[in-house]
Amino acid sequence: MDNKRIKGGFVGEIVKKDKALVSGIDVLRGTQLIKPEDFDFLYEHVDEYEKRFKTRGIFRSRTEMVAGVLNDAEHPTADSKYWQAIGEQNVHLTELINLSYETKKMEADCELLSAEIEGLERQIAKETDDIEIKKLEAKIKKKKVTLAQKQFGATQSQKMAQERLREIRTWEEIIQQLKPQLKYGDEDFEAHHPERYYLRYAGRMKNFDILEPEAKENVAKHYTAFKKLIDENPQLVQPNIPPNFIASTSENAESLAKAAEEDEVVKKYFEHKVRRILVVAPHRTKDDGNVTNFYKMQTPAGFTCSLSEPYGYSVPDAQNYAVQKALDEGYDYVFFVEDDNLIPKNGLVQLMSHKADVAAGFYYRKYLPLETAGMHLTANGEPCSIEDFKIGDIIHDTLVLPMGCTLIKTDVFRRMEFPYYKEVKVKDRPALTSDTYFCEKARKAKVDLVTDTGIQCLHIDRTNGIIYGHPEIVDYEKNEVKENWRDYFAI
16 A cells, blocks of 8 residues: 555545445545554455455345245245246336436436535635635535545445346346246236135145144134135136146045045055155244255155254254154154255255265355365364365265254164263353264264265355355355256255
8 A cells, every 4th residue: 555644644545446435435534433554454455345345245146036035835836936026026126216216316416516516616716715715615525525425325326226136137037937837827916816825824734733822823714714715716726737638537535544445556555664754954943944945855765754843942952852753753764954054956865875874965154265064084183174075976984964964864863872962062152063972973883974065055144145055056256056056956
């Protein structure tokens, strides 16, 4: 930096005038707000601030749009997703237009201020009274500051406009993808509502047992109302079949036992033994959702999956609760998925293919530079992040397998003593995680801990809307999943 400090101030011109944030930082120079050395610090990092200003996201990424907004739990049909996408896009388009009006007013304000400054400067040229000159100079100074502030505001508005336009474009892509799937057309937005709301509350009824009492009443009330509406007006729900197509026979039985009682083929089929997987997605609170859409997750052939979402427990307590449930109810496997982890559609099938006691997918911690959530030992026996691998490599005897995407045979827990998971804190800081504790107990039981790097997951910082994943999958400048990977995940 060429500027020289002189008695707490600076001389010299700032040369980075084309930068979006320089004017904002420059206004701090020579004020009483910060010390000269603090200004030095800010200015020396201005290039980094500029890059972050340009690359940071203000609104949602495509992943958040699809997984967070258009999730199947809230929008279970293509029609409901289509109309929600249109509504989301319209909000940003309207705000972009309003922002344009505000920007034009700001431009006019800047022109007025420039003219007023020029007028005051002319008055100074004619003025002879020292006091009046000082007053005019103070007015000019104030107007110049106001002008600079408005120009800085215009820079912020430009960034806002770019981000709104990005979201408008992304919603347009999603809308065009959904349009061919519409059952009810794109003219009447209400036509799809009976099916939409019936399926929404039918989905929530599947998790009825784990709902809070007040939530149960609300879900049951809405489900009953929309089911009655459709039962009494079946014409409101259109079948999704081509015209003149002869439908195959289907049956909506009151129970599997009833269906099997009336048809020998059905009876024989349901008498087959089916292995069971307990899918466990613990939450801190009951309102936390999953970034993985488990309805899009592929189930291994010959298995059935049940979802358990315990909430309000500590991490090890939730894990121990789930294991005990699996053991008590005769499940063959426990599949742990953290609620901020987005797993591949075929992740569970791929894990099952290893026929291992414990097998896990692969993901990164939620910070940069990237470090893997799993750990292994170096040649010197030191714990470290997993590096120097190609996607698809299989790692045996992993030191630490995190429970973000991990499949475990319940027999493993039968070879252990309770507790299966435990954490240790020292002065309220984690010293031993529950994942590490489990891995150490599993290793003691002669269990191979397998990591499949071909099962690439995304770790989502839902507070800040940031995606963390392999650099071949995530575009970190745009904070979005690269195009060729978007259909890979259970969104």
